[in-house]
Amino acid sequence: MADAPHTVDPKSSPEIASDGFSEIMELQMGPSHPATHGTIKFNLRLDGETIVGCETEIGYLHRGFEKMCEQGTWTQCIPYTDRLNYASPIINNFIFVEAAERLLAITPPERCSYIRVLLSELSRIGDHLTCLGMGAAEMGAVTVGFFMNEARELIYNLMQAATGARLTVSHGRIGGLARDLPEDFEQQARAAMAKTQETLDDCERLLERNRIFIDRMAGIAVLTPERAISLGLTGPMLRSTGVKRDLRKDEPYMVYDRFDFEVPVGTKGDNFDRFSVRFEEMRQSMRIVDQAFKSMPEGPVSIDDPTIVLPQKKDVYENIEGLMAHFKLVIEGIRVPVGEVYFAGEGGNGEVGFYLVSDGSGRPFRVRVRPPCFYGMSAVSEMVTGHAIADLVATFGMVNMIGGECDR
Amino acid sequence: MDAWLIGGVKSLIVIAMVLQLSALLLWVERKGSALIQNRYGANRANFFGVVPFNLGFLNTLIADPIKLFTKEDFVPAGADRFIHSLAPFLALFPALITFAAIPFGDYVVIGGTTIELRAVDLDVGILYVVAMVAMSVYGVVLAGWASNNRWALLGSIRGAAQMISYEVALGLALVSMVLTYNTLDMQAMVYAQGELIFGVLPAWGFLYQPAALLIVFTAGMAESKRVPFDLPEAESELVAGYFTEYSGGKQAAFMLADFAEVVMTAGLVVTLFFGGWQVPYLTAEGWTLPFMDLIPVTGWIVTVLQLASFTIKVLFFCWLQILVRWTLPRFRYDQLMNLGWKGMIPLALINLFITALMILLVGESA
Structure with missing residues (x-):
């Protein structure tokens, strides 16, 4: 604009904002910003508080997961998968070993599948608690964040009881599990679920009927079902638009087809739907946990195949077959x-996929992960354009970008 | 000379009271939020493990300032050094001296001299409060402007818009209070609230003006820039908003200013709506309970009770603000403006109109 009341540097020639004379402000949000926790950067172009352009930069947490997996045996990949979505590590564990089991054409024992479902669902609750709690805290409702953290702590305690670790669980094994559940696990889990239920009710009262919260979430960052599908979105982000797709129902694996649960869907595809869908999913996961305890069969948790599953320690120490099997599995791999x-x-965030290629050796030839929040992040730019900075924070929270998963 | 001495001592008392209360609130906020969120809260500070945990607040009161004031005082490159240093004082100063007009007791007679229990015997107290509240915008705006930081600039613009918008509603609500009491003198307002309605109910302001109470309390919270009105600092959005580029003592000044404004809001609400230092049914002679004989109370006990009454009420409203701060999420900018301009200002105007109409029809009230 020629009559602008200020001199414009011809080299940068900034765009003019909607009021006719001020400049578009460029702002780099992250990677060291309280909301982006070091793993992402948004290059924003702002017209006042309104975002007119948003460029998403990922990759700050890239650790070469896929390449690392090619260096070790199949079993040695399992700890790496813990570090993908570290909000629900055990789900990655199990999906990886399920993929490997399909290559090997083996089926784990029934009890193993039930335990996998049980722990996956517990972990899913923990994942959603993390996402919603942190999302709410970033919107100023810090108390909800702490309430949800407290409930997540109970889930961590359960994970510790079942696997011995709180976060880096490494519990899945090709052909089974590292160990069976502890004896009193059901009581522990039921007590934890009852408390989690209370927390959820509290948080629902604090947020889901809170005028400020609803106004901040509803109608923001709307995605249509068509757009969500063409962006490759899955999980709660897709379901919030009203598409009823849940791999647990549509392509049942483990023993999900034996459980009775609903797939909550949204109607508008906005932030509030994303929040509500996750909230309801936790309740459904609790139903699955309850049913899993009721119908859990007895039996071994690993298949009986010395070329796949490590032998008992007793056999390793006391007979030559056990020792040889152990040696070959550890040195050469499966x-x-x-x-x-x-x-x-x-x-927790949607379709976690593993594309595995084997060349017949004991090591994977190629491991490729399909991280659900990678696709979610690709949608952020168009979701937030036209909204305020505050909405970017809320939207980013509801995408639930987990650096480890997105950047691998 | 006597007047200077008395004035000086009273000012010192009020400044010390506000500062101490603000510092105490820092601890109450931490410990209170911990109570609300089922965690332990501030319990790390101690004197080499000697002072036990339940005196933690003493340690926190000492440890926090030591920590803050020993940090490096950082001024970013490109910042306007003078304004950058001036801003924290401009933020803190009005917040501290607003309390001067608020009476914290009746009067005491020492050596034949009658001393009003407020820092300054202002007969235009309300105007002074409004003026000082308006002053506090400058600190926020200048801090953001001088920092040479885009987050700070965004924060200070938010802050300026928010504080100016809510001052309008605050001012209008205060006008209706002035009409109700027919005075600008805050001490006179407190005296008016010592009366009884129908000889039974204390004539506290909130019974006459509930809408004004709502507006003054909400606008006061918006002035103190805390959740749900913490948009100017909005940690998860603007890093730390207008004081992003401040550290050490200057940052402490901004924090203290916020808490001083919390105390100020509480003081204002108590004085205008909850009888100030009045204890229900207690007069200078003693308890005058309805339908009962006078129970005489010694003068100095009355004064102490009144001081205690004021303090307890102020503490309650401070706590109420902390409770709100840890319950609600933050507004978004447009929501905040909608609430201010489309919600509270019309409400304040309607309230003012009805108040004026009532006074016109009924005559001088209160």
């Missing part, structure tokens, strides 16, 4: 037949 497989399961 011999997975030549082939490739893509298997995906429903993670």
